[in-house]
Amino acid sequence: MNSFTVLARKECIQLIHELKIIWLPLVFIFLGMTQPVMSYYLPTILEALGGGQGITIDPSFAQQSGGEVLASTLGSQFDQLGIMIIVISIMGIIQSDKASGMLAFIMTRPVPVHSYIIGKIISNYVFIACSIGLGYIVSYFYVLYLFTNVNFGHAVLALFSYLLWVLFIISFTAMMSTILNSQAAIALISIIFLLACRMLVGLNPIIDLVNPAAMSKAAMELLITGTVGIKVAISIIVTIILIGLTIFITNYWISSKKYSRE
Template sequence: MRNISILFKVELLEAVRNIKFLWLALFFTILGVTQPLIDKYMEVILQNFGGMKGIMIDPNAPEPQANEVLLATFSGQFNQIGLIVLIISFMGMITSEKNSGVQGFIFTRPVSSLEYISSKLLGNWFISMVCISIGSLISYFYTIYLFGYYSITDFLWFLLFYSLWILFVISIAVLFSTIIKSSMFVGVVTILLSVVLMLLGNINDSLSLFLPSGALTLAESQLLQKHSPNLLLTIAPIVYMVINIYVANVFIKRV
């Protein structure tokens, strides 16, 4: 645990030096306020920039609820543009060190491959969730300001379930980083696999039980409060994450 803690702190220090905390938090903040603005002022935006010709807007359409806007923010902004940028930000976490020789230097110390991989997983997950949480909370307060109250406790539970999905995505990048030498290919494969899993998870709730994207289904049900959260949906992402780390540990030992 001591080695994991030291390597974890190194990851955080590197993120501070590269101002990753700053630019990534700013990026998710911009994404977080974009959706509420669009939902609230769409008609005004169209009138001032694109015109209303050929566009029909139902004047009797009900105003969306705060939780619906928050869901649109995550499904339309964070899980698309946000996820791509996030993966790009950590896709070279192992391959760059492997190619530069830093990884070999680390393994000359009394550090196991599992400790090294675990520190990468936890470090990048922590960095990602700090930045996502900053953008999410700003989005939350801006949304309830525009659309009405929504429980902060329920939103934090949603964010917790969402963080499980992010942890799994990072574990994919960790796995492919031990197999593929190119950081770019690691990013592309991670993005494609994440998108496929999200699409499969949308087919039906039963299938979500066996997919890591079930964490997203659980987070969505928490946000919309359709029914009591099915905590069994947390099992698949945890199991797949553990498998990813185990396989990554096997591959990294072969190098």
């Protein structure tokens, strides 16, 4: 059994001990069902509360397509509150090991630095991706029931596109967790930066090419229009490069701090 497998198993055990394996999927399931339910019933609720006076409801709001509603699940739920929840859940991914002395202990073993980092990121990514996937599936079935049909192939491709953005979120937070010593600072800086990336999407085509959050936009476009721009291939490559860069910085920082074996 190699060091990567051992470290990945350690992370899985920690997920169980911290009960993340229970509450994180439940949170994303709740977020997934919230958008289609609110989109469907909000006009009725507003009309009932307003008594028909002073409230004008856009008819097109109640006639949203299934793809638009599913896309809004990604954009309005997963890309806002979802980002905050992901960051908060993993802000101590490496910082906690530094604070407890576990990182220094692990690095005195025959464990390559990159195996430690990859084990951390991949194990947390698989778990978070599964949690998001559960929430997305719940949202998909609610959309099918309450709205129009959504092409299954497009829904699957959109999810994979979005999960590439999620991988960047995790790798960036891991980098911040390595560089900073305060979990509050890790969470604050990561959330501000990642939400800023999401807010910049669509403002400029050039920025979108180097913005990993453009993968979320591509997922939403695929759900709404059924097509994506040719530039999405460039965004995929750039996002993968940026993920690799964050992992490289994390590896360099741990090595330069003499945590690794002499």
